[in-house]
Amino acid sequence: MPTNHDDVGGAEAPGDERAGMPLEDLRVIEMGQLLAGPFCGQLLGDFGADVIKIEQPDAGDPLREWGQAKAGGNSLWWPVVGRNKRTITLNLRTEDGQRLVRELIAQADVLLENFRPGTLERWGLGPDELWRINPRLVITRVSGYGQTGPYSARAGYGSIGEAMGGLRYVTGDPSTPPSRAGISIGDELAAVFACIGTLVALHHRDRTGVGQVVDSAIYEAVLGMMESLVTEWDVAGYVRERTGATLPGVAPSNVYPTKSGAMVLIAANQDSVFRRLAELMGQTELADDERFHDHNARGARMRELDAIIAAWTSTHGTGELLEELHDAGIPAGLIYTAKDMLDDPHFAAREAIVAVPSPALGHDLSMQNVFPRLSKTPGRVRHVGRERGEDNDDVYTGLLRLSLAELARLKAEGTV
Structure with a gap:
């Protein structure tokens, strides 16, 4: 039971603008x-x-x-x-x-x-x-x-x-x-x-x-x-280091250039999602290539894979690229500023x-x-x-x- 608030006064009193809210009795x-x-x-x-x-x-x-x-x-x-x-x-x-x-x-x-x-x-x-x-x-x-x-x-x-x-x-x-x-x-x-x-x-x-x-x-x-940072050091002597825009062993998940010079973030590091990306790029063979066929292989060759993807994204306009990625079920998006948030229809729809x-x-x-x-x-x-x-x-x-x-x-x- 909540503390007795019989003497609550003023505009914030229960029954006023806080009425019906989950913590109104606190x-x-x-x-x-x-x-x-x-x-x-x-x-x-x-x-x-x-x-x-x-x-x-x-x-x-x-x-x-x-x-x-x-x-x-x-x-x-x-x-x-x-x-x-x-x-x-x-x-x-x-x-x-x-x-x-x-x-x-x-x-x-x-x-x-x-x-x-x-x-x-x-x-x-x-x-x-x-x-x-x-x-x-x-x-x-x-x-x-x-x-x-x-x-x-x-x-x-x-x-x-x-x-x-x-x-x-x-x-x-x-x-x-x-x-x-x-x-x-x-x-x-x-x-x-x-x-x-x-x-x-x-x-x-x-x-x-x-x-x-x-x-x-x-x-x-x-x-x-900090996820498994301490455990990785304690068990394996592994020290996580600064890696900029990427996480070690997680690929592809980076920002890639478009034809206009804009940057689009693409996260296709799961096997099934990467296969969809390879198909969209017209390079289906990448999903079966031993260099990129699973999570560990792609993580070990992150730079090589990022270069292949960047070469493809740079031939597309930003809007066109995002539309193709979304239609293919590949997580992708822009890096938003406050202006982008205020202009975005999804932000508006969900208030x-x-x-x-x-x-x-x-x-x-x-x-x-x-x-x-x-x-x-x-x-x-x-x-x-x-x-x-x-x-x-x-x-x-x-x-x-x-x-x-x-x-x-x-x-x-x-x-x-």
């Missing part, structure tokens, strides 16, 4: 900033959880200022990660701030934070203290190295976790130093694992009545995605990108929709990230029942 108190913790909060909010994000009164989440592109001086990153959340300001370093957050936690299902380990404990908000207030509370903690171990106290950003977890070493061209992905993949993986752990812990709580800590470390989230009103900018913002898709209780984007402290009155006077005089005092003292 309240999440989100602390921390930037991406590793807040992206987990976004995922939970996307499916209807009442996420209340706490920010310092004098300085909001730095993500409000981040991003290469801005509109009217406003971040275009914050509206996405801050979406579907209520936002309040509260100074957790003060006695009044800690008292108020305890009152919020008493009515919450989840506390989500991504401070350096030990920070909550220094504020008198460690797990044991919080479980005395609310024994059903799930405490989800995201950090660089985890809550235990010799590195736990170190500052840990996503880039460091990506390197330590093994991703950076295998990313990029072998002729260059290790590269990074163009997104904060380490932070986001840690958030996804944190979200999974939170839902598992809530399931356990609903059966036992007892909360627990979900400990999601960035480096371990990255490590968890993979939605337009959400932005009061701050005065127009709609396009952003990715909620995934995965649920057939009966889908998530949805209800609003973009709100202004700092926009929900203060709603939460403090509605949920916590503070008087207007008390709220005014807390604002004057810098607590709120």
Whole structure:
């Protein structure tokens, strides 16, 4: 059974815009900033959880200022990660701030934070203290190295976790130093694992009545995605290296040029699919050639095979090539930019990108929709990230029942 939320107030109350959503009965108190913790909060909010994000009164989440592109001086990153959340300001370093957050936690299902380990404990908000207030509370903690171990106290950003977890070493061209992905993949993986752990812990709580800590470390989230990398080294002494646009032993699976110089990605590494490609190329004999007749043979002669395919694709126009490949049942496609996504009919048909009103900018913002898709209780984007402290009155006077005089005092003292 969920925590009792009889005193829910404001626009996010059950029965309003979250009604019928799968997590509408959950309240999440989100602390921390930037991406590793807040992206987990976004995922939970996307499916209807009442996420209340706490920010310092004098300085909001730095993500409000981040991003290469801005509109009217406003971040275009914050509206996405801050979406579907209520936002309040509260100074957790003060006695009044800690008292108020305890009152919020008493009515919450989840506390989500991504401070350096030990920070909550220094504020008198460690797990044991919080479980005395609310024994059903799930405490989800995201950090660089985890809550235990010799590195736990170190500052840990996503880039460091990506390197330590093994991703950076295998990313990029072998002729260059290790590269990074163009997104904060380490932070986001840690958030996804944190979200999974939170839902598992809530399931356990609903059966036992007892909360627990979900400990999601960035480096371990990255490590968890590294397939058989560790086992290959441990058993066979094999070290995966950077291989650019291909994976060793997987062929054909690469980008190939068209007549116009565009690049088309073709993935025909399965035996039956490669046979269809050979037939489409008018070179059926390739599928029976001992050099290319099975997965291992093709992987051993990747460069030779790629050259044969590139010679064929370069005689075709891009649209013509893609149409022939799709008709033949061969996985193929372009490498999309954001413009390609916005122009693509499949994205449009599935509403993979939605337009959400932005009061701050005065127009709609396009952003990715909620995934995965649920057939009966889908998530949805209800609003973009709100202004700092926009929900203060709603939460403090509605949920916590503070008087207007008390709220005014807390604002004057810098607590709120």
